[in-house]
Amino acid sequence: MQIISTVRFFEATLFALSAFVGCTGSDTKPVRVGYVRGENALPLYVAMEKKLFSQSRIQPFEYANSSMLARELAQGTLDVAVGMDVITWSNLRSRFPNNFQVIGGAIETQRRSKSDLLRINRPRAARPTTTSMLRVRLTDPTLLTRLIFRRIEVPRDTEVEIVQLPLLNAFEAELQHSPVDMILSTSTILTYRLLKSGTWSVFVANPFCRYVSDPFPLGVIVASQEFMRRYPRDASAMKDVFDAAIDSIRSDEVGARKTLGMSLAFDSSAASNFVCGDWWKSSEVKDTVINEIARIIDKER
Numbered sequence: 001m002q003i004i005s006t007v008r009f010f011e012a013t014l015f016a017l018s019a020f021v022g023c024t025g026s027d028t029k030p031v032r033v034g035y036v037r038g039e040n041a042l043p044l045y046v047a048m049e050k051k052l053f054s055q056s057r058i059q060p061f062e063y064a065n066s067s068m069l070a071r072e073l074a075q076g077t078l079d080v081a082v083g084m085d086v087i088t089w090s091n092l093r094s095r096f097p098n099n100f101q102v103i104g105g106a107i108e109t110q111r112r113s114k115s116d117l118l119r120i121n122r123p124r125a126a127r128p129t130t131t132s133m134l135r136v137r138l139t140d141p142t143l144l145t146r147l148i149f150r151r152i153e154v155p156r157d158t159e160v161e162i163v164q165l166p167l168l169n170a171f172e173a174e175l176q177h178s179p180v181d182m183i184l185s186t187s188t189i190l191t192y193r194l195l196k197s198g199t200w201s202v203f204v205a206n207p208f209c210r211y212v213s214d215p216f217p218l219g220v221i222v223a224s225q226e227f228m229r230r231y232p233r234d235a236s237a238m239k240d241v242f243d244a245a246i247d248s249i250r251s252d253e254v255g256a257r258k259t260l261g262m263s264l265a266f267d268s269s270a271a272s273n274f275v276c277g278d279w280w281k282s283s284e285v286k287d288t289v290i291n292e293i294a295r296i297i298d299k300e301r
Contacts, residue, residue: 099225103282108208116203215286
């Protein structure tokens with residue numbers, strides 16, 4: 001009952017923001033903001049909860065994954081995308097090198113990690129093959145997962161099978177029917193739930209920063225250059241809103257965790273264990289880091 005009411009509250013907030021389009025002056029446009037539901041969209045949730053969009057007209061749209069965000073940006077149906085994974089961003093930038101700009105994002109560092117490689121504790125039944133099979137579920141793009149596993153010491157005769165991870169809520173139930181050996185998680189709430197079960201333990205902490213880049217961007221906020229050029233007032237307002245939301249996350253992590261729990265309909269114990277991590281504001285984005293990750297990704301292809 002609590003979950004249903006929480007979800008309805010969040011949906012009502014989105015509806016109210018969409019309806020607000022007709023309540024402001026005509027010298028600005030309704031900003032079409034797409035997002036992937038999850039922890040990396042926290043600045044958007046905080047901005048909505050604190051009504052930071054009060055001076056802007058916004059139309060929020062939820063998408064299932066980063067690829068859909070990139071497609072809508074490329075087609076011009078979105079102005080801003082929140083929570084896009086770094087591989088999808090790298091692909092988008094390689095196709096349209098001058099069309100989009102990162103204006104913020106969720107990052108992890110060695111100091112504030114959000115990713116873990118988890119290993120199952122219970123013994124697995126022997127497989128009728130000449131080599132052992134290591135099945136890995138992932139919450140991150142496959143290319144970087146393969147890179148990490150090449151740099152982690154595993155037996156030479158081990159075959160690594162990468163299996164795509166379903167949505168978070170369906171994932172834990174599916175584990176009961178399709179057990180795996182390892183999980184590469186970028187969700188601190190998922191990690192908390194798995195560790196709490198007693199079935200899993202941390203095998204490698206912070207693998208992205210350890211084996212790819214420190215800092216490592218988990219989900220970036222991307223704006224269309226066309227939108228920024230044609231509507232500089234709106235674009236500036238969007239940067240200010242997300243910067244203010246990130247300032248709020250940094251200064252009040254307890255409140256940010258509560259907002260996340262309400263937005264994603266997680267129970268309070270799971271939300272309280274969410275690691276807010278580090279963030280890039282618009283003035284803090286490190287293009288050198290993004291460029292280096294893009295170079296690594298291109299090399300992995």
